[in-house]
Amino acid sequence: MAEKPTRALRADAARNRAKLLDVAYRVFAEQGLSVPIDEIARQAGVGAGTVYRHFPTKQALYQAIAEARFNSLIERAERLLDSEDPGAAFFGYFSSLVDEGGADKGLAEALAGLGIELEQLVPGAEQRFKDVLGRLLTRAQQSGAVRPDVTVMDVKALLVGCHAMDRQQDESDAARRIVAVIRDGLSWRVP
Numbered sequence: 001m002a003e004k005p006t007r008a009l010r011a012d013a014a015r016n017r018a019k020l021l022d023v024a025y026r027v028f029a030e031q032g033l034s035v036p037i038d039e040i041a042r043q044a045g046v047g048a049g050t051v052y053r054h055f056p057t058k059q060a061l062y063q064a065i066a067e068a069r070f071n072s073l074i075e076r077a078e079r080l081l082d083s084e085d086p087g088a089a090f091f092g093y094f095s096s097l098v099d100e101g102g103a104d105k106g107l108a109e110a111l112a113g114l115g116i117e118l119e120q121l122v123p124g125a126e127q128r129f130k131d132v133l134g135r136l137l138t139r140a141q142q143s144g145a146v147r148p149d150v151t152v153m154d155v156k157a158l159l160v161g162c163h164a165m166d167r168q169q170d171e172s173d174a175a176r177r178i179v180a181v182i183r184d185g186l187s188w189r190v191p
Contacts, residue, residue, distance in 0.1 A: 017054045020044050025065050029104040033062065063121050066110055070118075070125040073097070077132040087145020090136045091186075094159065095179050101163040102175050112160045130156065147188045158182050 023044040027035050037058050041048045055061035076093070083089035101107050110118050118126045134152035141148050162178055 013054075016046060016050055020046070020051060020054055020061070021064060021068075024061055025069070028062065028065060029107070032105040033109050037061070059121065066118070067122045067125065069107060069110075070122060070129055074125075074128050074132050077129075077136055081132075081135055081139065083139075086136070086139035086143040090140035090146060091183055093133075093136055094155065094182075097159055098162045098175050098179050101159070111156070112163060141188075144188055146186050150186055155186075158186075 020040070024040045027040050027043055031039075037051050038048050040061070041051045044051070051061065055064065076096075080089040080093055101111065110121075130152050133155060137146060137150065137152055137155055140146040141150070162175060162182070165174070165178055
């Protein structure tokens with residue numbers, strides 16, 4: 001059976017969809033995944049019906065955002081794979097993920113698996129993310145910048161832990177201090 005061709009959105013519908021995605025991303029980042037659709041609609045200046053026309057469920061809305069977000073994170077990591085300083089590339093990427101997770105509760109919750117099963121929402125995204133993170137880690141290890149016994153799951157656990165810590169701290173520089181401690185702990189030093 002042939003698939004129905006998808007119709008292109010009218011210009012105003014395309015603008016509404018883009019605006020909804022922008023607002024939803026910001027609201028999920030600020031408030032986490034539990035925010036009601038009505039709040040997203042209100043902040044976007046549209047009715048809830050408009051949201052549901054574009055995204056029949058909250059999960060469909062978050063799926064569109066998560067897919068774009070994880071594709072962006074993966075693409076950014078892939079660009080770092082050719083870095084002349086693999087250690088700086090790895091630690092810089094890790095630090096940026098900590099910073100972004102502090103500002104984006106939705107991202108932090110997705111990485112931690114809180115309230116959402118990322119694999120069901122965006123199939124393959126988590127594995128692609130872990131693969132590219134693993135490649136960055138391996139390059140950093142091969143350059144001598146990171147201990148050889150660290151695994152990609154260790155790095156992901158540290159990342160999730162930083163996001164959890166960030167939610168508990170009121171200090172603006174707490175995340176930077178913790179990242180510095182993690183960097184010292186992951187760094188390879190010959191005795």
